[in-house]
Amino acid sequence: MPFDYILSILKPMLEGAQMTVLLFLIAIVASIPLGFVLMLAVNSSIKPLSWFAHSYIYVMRGTPLLLQLLLICFGLPMIPVVGEYLVLDRFVAACIGFSLNYAAYFAEIFRGGILAIDKGQYEASQVLGMNKWQTTSRVILPQMFRIALPSVANESVTLVKDTALLYAVAVPELLHFAQTAVNRDFTIVPFFVAGIIYLIMTLLLTILFKWLEKRFRFE
Template sequence: MDIALKVFPSLVEGTKMTLEVFFLTLLLSLPLGLILGLLLKTKIKWLSYLLNGLVWMIRGTPLLLQMIFVFYGFPLLGMVIENRLAAVLLAFVINYSAYFAEIFRGGIQAIPKGQYEAAQVLGLTKLETLKKVIIPQVFKVVYPSVGNEVITLVKDTSLVYALGLSELMKAGRIAMQREVSIIPLIDVAIIYLVLTGVMTLILKYGEKKINYYQ
């Protein structure tokens, strides 16, 4: 118990970094994923091949590898990112945008063609059709899948320690080595369980709201 209380302040500091990476990634990757998901449906062949190839490559390689490539590989290409947090966020946003893009593309494909035809009959432009008819329905379809990715993102933030950032996992590992005890890792597990539990409750609340307004 004494060790748990002793290491708690450092774990709280680490949790702040974890939450920062989580919220910034979510804030940036969701809209980018939606835009990319729409572009994946383009009828321009060369653009379709390019975007689908990029998404396949990003989803087919580990996030950890992408982080290392951004921080250590980009400088070899003449693009230096000195800020480690910026490198982490870039890798996370690229990775999750690709996953969200596939989810949104699936949601778009699930919308019946009749919805587009009905919007056309009503005189809506393509942009108005997307904004007022298609996208609201897509969000209802993809909500569970997006929710799963959000929970995964909470846990994936533990990877940022690889670039030396003092997030929750790194704080727990340092505390474990310093105290020569497994208790700090148990504290870390509890904090992650609390974070994922809170996000699960928020997502379930959102799902109820969506179902209520259907």
């Protein structure tokens, strides 16, 4: 396959990759804080709040992300009376869907990080005269994030790959342009180019998280 052909399809595919990166950034910035709030709600002594958080996490993790995206994009506008007010731009709907879904996974990751902290840490903090807020902010949360970081890294890499689901809700991202080129030119080369672009993105993300892990390990 001529190198000129690869160059000709590379420009639109890189434009699609920009949409992929944008969705990733929005979803990661929104879902990590939301996941942290969900983790706090799960551990809350307020039973209705804890039950709601547990139920939310169960539903979001127990149903396919694609189904959730289709529901937000095409299902909400069909709700009687209020449906006309729930018509969202496809990309906005996708950002909401990804953020809500991944928040449930990050909540479980953070909860696991909390459970992994030895109870002696709490007792030592009390001996040092720290109150509950000081213990949480200075001792527990830094350790939780350090423990959870590898799992957050893995989930973030999965998020990059899951952005390909934008194709199913007609958002022109990387896979959309690859499929268009395949259908037009009757060649699978665009799929290989798309795969290389995904690999480069996940490689860069992996390098970033490896650097963060090393930095927090020695702090």
